Amino acid sequence: MTNIRRLTLRDIAKMAGVSYQTVSRVINNHPYVAEATRQRVLDLINALDYHPNKAARSLAGHQANTIALVASEIHDYGPAQVVINIERAAKTLGYELVLSIATDTSSSSMRAAINSILHYRVDGILILKPISGISYPEMMQISGGLPIVQINSQNDPAAPSMMIDQDYGMRCLLDHLIDIGHREMAVIYGPSNYYDAIVRQLACGTFLHEKGLQAVDSREGDWTAVSGYQSMKSMLEQGRHFTAVLAANDQMALGAMRAMREHGLRIPQDISIVGFDDVPEAAFYEPPLTTIRQDFALLGENSIAYLVERIQKPDTPVECRQIRPQLFERLSTAAPHRV
Numbered sequence: 009m010t011n012i013r014r015l016t017l018r019d020i021a022k023m024a025g026v027s028y029q030t031v032s033r034v035i036n037n038h039p040y041v042a043e044a045t046r047q048r049v050l051d052l053i054n055a056l057d058y059h060p061n062k063a064a065r066s067l068a069g070h071q072a073n074t075i076a077l078v079a080s081e082i083h084d085y086g087p088a089q090v091v092i093n094i095e096r097a098a099k100t101l102g103y104e105l106v107l108s109i110a111t112d113t114s115s116s117s118m119r120a121a122i123n124s125i126l127h128y129r130v131d132g133i134l135i136l137k138p139i140s141g142i143s144y145p146e147m148m149q150i151s152g153g154l155p156i157v158q159i160n161s162q163n164d165p166a167a168p169s170m171m172i173d174q175d176y177g178m179r180c181l182l183d184h185l186i187d188i189g190h191r192e193m194a195v196i197y198g199p200s201n202y203y204d205a206i207v208r209q210l211a212c213g214t215f216l217h218e219k220g221l222q223a224v225d226s227r228e229g230d231w232t233a234v235s236g237y238q239s240m241k242s243m244l245e246q247g248r249h250f251t252a253v254l255a256a257n258d259q260m261a262l263g264a265m266r267a268m269r270e271h272g273l274r275i276p277q278d279i280s281i282v283g284f285d286d287v288p289e290a291a292f293y294e295p296p297l298t299t300i301r302q303d304f305a306l307l308g309e310n311s312i313a314y315l316v317e318r319i320q321k322p323d324t325p326v327e328c329r330q331i332r333p334q335l336f337e338r339l340s341t342a343a344p345h346r347v
Contacts, residue, residue, distance in 0.1 A: 020049065020052060020056070023056075024045075024048055024052050031049055033152035034046050034049040034053075041152070072128075073104060073131065074103060074128065074131060075098055075103045075132055075133070075134060075312070076105075076133045077091065077095075077105055077106070077107050077133075077134045077136065078108045078109075078110070078118070078133060078137075079091055079107070079108075079109055079135075080112075080136070080137055080138070081138050081139060084231060085257075086138075086204075086302065087136055087138060089304035089305075090136055090159060090160070090308055091136065091308075093304050093305045093307065093308030093309065094136075094308040094311060094312060095107075096305075096308065097309040097313075098312050101316060103316070106125055106128050106130060108121040108122070110137075122135075122151055123150060126152070131155070132157070132315045132316075132319045133151055133155070134158075134311055135147060135156060135158045135161065136160065137161050139203070144156070144164060144166065144167035155168075155318040155319050156315075159171070159307065159311050160307070162203050163207070163328055165326075165327070166326065167326070169327075169329065170307060172307055172330065172331050172332075174207040174208050174211065174333075175207055175210075175211040177300040177302070177333040178211035178254075178300075179211060180300060180333070180334075180335040181282045182212065182254070184282070184341065185252050188341065188342065188343045189343045190251050190280065191251070192249060192250045192252070192344075193216075193223055193224060193250055193252045193254060194226065194252075194253045195209075195212055195253070195254045195255075195256075196226070196235075196256060197226060197229065197256050198228075198231055198260075199228065199230050205256060212254065224249065224250040225248045227242065229256070231257050231259055232260070232263070233259045233260065236255055236259065236260030236261060236262060236264040236267075237263030238263070239263075240253065240263065240264035240267035241270070244267065244268070244271045244273075251345075252281065252341070252344070253268075253279060253280070254281075257284050258284065258289075258290045258293075259285075260283070261281055261282070261290075261299070261340075262283075262289075264281060265340075275295055276295065276339065277345055278345065281298075281340050282297070282299060283299040284300045285300065286300065286301035286302065291338065296339050298340045298341040299336055299338070300333045300334070301333055301334045310331065
């Protein structure tokens, strides 16, 4: 009997003839398990006296006070800040945080990351998935019906989500540029498989159309300064004329500013430029960058609060909750110079 305590979920699963995810769901008392399968697994657990602390608490019906965060693309500024602030908010509310990182942008990687947290006893899951792919119903199926809240994901009314209002942020930037007199604008969008980039691009096109305008030129970047530099260099070399540039994030704005200077242009005397995110360095660009600040601390706090609400009150309405970002006007924008 000395080896019984070394049993793992995979051992139990093998003996019961089920997957380890099924064993985890049984231990966590999830509803999506056939009753016969549930009883077979419970009988085996009892027979083998398999009661590590987490499983024992689960079988007793107590909360684990643990939340899982499944995330991808956390090397980017925004997602990295969200993860940091989620951890802080979780600790403040008395929850432990289990982190699982998707190794790449594929749907299979996200599925594997969700599956990996089923080894733990968790009360709910936060999904930070900025890239299109796996759907909310799929995530629910994989997790066995655990409460889930998506963060900065697709705007789906059937999925509980916490988001920063990207549409509002883009409209603030365009309102600012139009208010100070710009009508000829170029746009550097973010990568087309990112939800935030998609929303920002759609908002930009819609708003310009409402004003009877259209972009003089537009390019797709990949969030990096290099892509902003290359996009702007190409526009200028092709002789495009514009008085303002809207870059979909601050890093691409930084690269675009370098390309402008190499082309002998002054900012904002010859061309104004705006970004999105308000990274800490944005206020120290030369000149300081006009941009949209996303409150990632509040996003983390509100995401945890919404998930805890769904854990403690299962009838909490499923909705997409949004946080409005804020425009910060600095010295990279000015009225267009008229010759």
